[in-house]
Amino acid sequence: MDVDISTTLCGVRLPNPTVLASGVLGLSHEVMVRVAESGVGGVTTKSCSIKPRPGYHNPVVLDWGSGLINAVGLSNPGVEVMVEEIQAAKEILAPLGVPVIASIFAETIYDFGNAARFISEARPDLIEVNISCPNIDDRYRLMFAADPYVAGQVTRRVKLNTDIPILVKLSPNVTNLVKIAQAVVEAGADGITAINTLGPGLILDIETGHPVLAHGTGGISGPAIRPIAVRCVRDICQAVDVPVIAVGGVANGRDIVEMLMVGAAAVGIGSAIHHRGIKVFEKACGELKDYMVTHNYSRLGDFRGKAL
Template identity: 40%
Template sequence: MLETEFCNIKMKNPTMLAAGVLGSTAASLNWAARSGAGAVVTKSFGKEPNKGYVNPTTVEVTGGVINAIGLSNPGVENFKGELEKLEGKVPSVASIYGANPGDFEGIAVQVQDMVDAVELNVSCPHAMGGCGAAIGQDPYLTAEIVKAVKEVVKIPVVVKLTPNVTDIVEIAVSAVSAGCDALTMINSLGPGMRIDLETAKPILSNRFGGMSGPAIKPVALRCVFDVYEAVEVPIIGVGGIRDYRDVVEFLYAGARAVQIGTAVMYEGMEIFTKINRGLEKFMLQKDYSSIEEMIGKSH
């Protein structure tokens, strides 16, 4: 009943672990798979090791979390060691980033035989070294990165879009025209900040960061809804998903699957089983026999 697929990648349910801190090791990715996730996405990694920003890198705000981790990661050579340890219980997606098309191309080539798809992170609002949302805000640069990666890999290429643009549909159409196989939306909103009342200083070491969590769900939902009407590739929805009701909204808006990140921080890996049980119960009550029947129903 809960089965879905994107780019011919079959999933036992529509939930995925989103790219983030919990996807930095094979242990955490395998844990998510064993806990009920239909697929897992790694933490974004780049060509070389990156320490990221110094602490504090996260701060809680009303309705979510602001983080400025700075894409800390061990680099592709070291991360390949983690990918080798994946148990293969569910499909895996490598989230990769870079400063230019060549970076993305080089990383994708190295991991394409170890995962089921690559997700191009062109949209981090707090990245270091010109590797962030400035790329995903430019439809032409986004297209060049997609073309470069598509030329060298045989697995599906997914592009993760930023909401911090005037028209996300324009970016989506550009990525699809360049050949991407699916879209993930949205990355964190912002950048935003919090200020310490005692010191009068910004709390985050980087001052600004990207906001995730329940407060950004309405924006993410609108982005999925708008893009669904403009492209024909599968859409993976992400942003503020906490329970099965949120998943249903994203499916109705046009997503085929959803990614869950911040809610794992709040509720643990049990969130996947909880959501799937609620979703199955909802589908039985509404007489849905498949996820497919729900996709795009709002249009």
């Protein structure tokens, strides 16, 4: 039986629904190409800012048994370098039919627009707007993603500065996720990515009593957060009518089916690369196809949204 696992995100075709989640590998074009050759459906770059950022000291990531905890500090070489990396990646990925999603972040609403304008020079297929980082415009250092009005303002500013479709990446660390999703869609978001890491969390070295991560606290990802991600994606898909990339703990074909059933158009995979290796995309797609054959489904649309 022939199964078609291709999907479409804001008019962009993906050969399969798996996407490399932002921050986990997508910094250089060499690595993006390696991921594409490992069977991924789309590649998201690490989030980049206008100026380079060194990030935090090591250790920045720890496997704590049920997932990862990380505080990388959004280290990146800045948008100028990322434009070159994306251009180089696109030359190789475009013929393979694998789209590139450029992730951006900024410290002010205004700079989100500038970052979008600069990154658009590389002509990524989509832009992901990471609003789940602290907002230094705000005295209380709230995330942009914590407030519907601010999240909408960032979205508007980005839309004014690019003609490339945008996905806004939301945080689970809020009390009104649906209102935030509605605000970004009203402001013009073409799609949503959900979720960023949960937390922050804290893991101690019990010999010293100090946090293991140099930064202290960090965001939680991996299997432990998957049920929360599934619930968030379901709530968003029920509330808004734009494509959603579901991210959070996805590791295999079963997890992809679950995310599609709550309405996702594609799924991001990050932490699972740590325990299943870079071939996780190919393996998960094989498991997805097996499930579809067993259940007599020939397209993702046959069961997408079944749980809504």
